[in-house]
Amino acid sequence: MPESSLERRIKARYEAMSAVEQKLSDVILASPGQLAMQTATELAGNAGVSKATATRFFRSLGYDSYEQARREARAARSAGSPLYMQDRGKEDANTSDLIKHHLDQEIANIYQTYQSLDRNELLTIVQAVANARRVVIIGFRHSQTIAHMFRSNLIQVRADILLLPSAGDSLAEYMADLGPQDLAICIGLRRRMPQLEAAMAALHEMAVPMLYLADVLAGHPARLASWIIRCQTESSLMFDSNVSVSAITNLLCSLVGKELSERKSSYLQRVELLHQQLDELEKSP
Structure with missing residues (x-):
């Protein structure tokens, strides 16, 4: 990962974050690949925070905007990072569907x-x-x-x-x-x-x-x-x-x-x- 990757930025200041920011961080770190496909509104909804909070969060990490972080996640997914593709297969209803696909x-x-x-x-x-x-x-x-x-x-x-x-x-x-x-x-x-x-x-x-x-x-x-x-x-x-x-x-x-x-x-x-x-x-x- 590059030194300025999303994971590094979050972990560098995680202990200093508010409870709401930590909650948002936990959702992102659990499945960073989802960031590539979600809007800021969708991410905020999944984390149970406001869109404004999500927007401020990414700016506090040094991004110009949420979209910049999203492009980084898309690049990592495109490059084949298993961390960013670990959510694949979640849409399958059961193991049989997953194996068939x-x-x-x-x-x-x-x-x-x-x-x-x-x-x-x-x-x-x-x-x-x-x-x-x-x-x-x-x-x-x-x-x-x-x-x-x-x-x-x-x-x-x-x-x-x-x-x-x-x-x-x-x-x-x-x-x-x-x-x-x-x-x-x-x-x-x-x-x-x-x-x-x-x-x-x-x-x-x-x-x-x-x-x-x-x-x-x-x-x-x-x-x-x-x-x-x-x-x-x-x-x-x-x-x-x-x-x-x-x-x-x-x-x-x-x-x-x-x-x-x-x-x-x-x-x-x-x-x-x-x-x-x-x-x-x-x-x-």
Whole structure:
């Protein structure tokens, strides 16, 4: 959150507030995302205070008006803050309705993401991943969960896959020897960290081809990528959906595996033989 966020402003002066202001603060802090959708009159009514009190309250926090605070709440909601989306699903009458709406949204995300794919570009991406000397996969924060999944699938069909950032290390040592013959897969889902754009800018200067897997907005890093796949991540609940990102990861890795398996020497075959030789996997009954 920015230093001047609504939550910080309230907490900074909460103890000095009147009982009425504390009551209003409690309503806001319990569900700050509601601020994005309510008028000052609606907020005052929910808190049991007058509109004039609500207006003075926001000015006392340093806002020019209630509308300025409301725009801030809308921006936080748009950016994917779970704090500002925790009220999602409250309109569902029961758990069955909530689950149905969630499932409907998940299905829609996968369908819309697949519909948006450029088939020719997808083939170009698959061939680039298959033919690259090395592949680095970069993901920060929750995007690294997808990066881990991408690597765990891709390492089964080709060698020289590196997941960044490695724990306790900086990026520079791993990026210094990359060039046009390599490829970077960059995962940048909503609430991206600035380090992603910095890493992609450096890779761009080094002429490293980049696949950027992102949400539909994609953000500033998109301008640096060779290819972009935009995934639908809309959710009916507080956390963004990753189902379409997971599906695209599965699709890409499977297609790369198919591309490589048609060649004379199959890395996948050698991996499976070593699994057996090393007795690494549980045997089927």
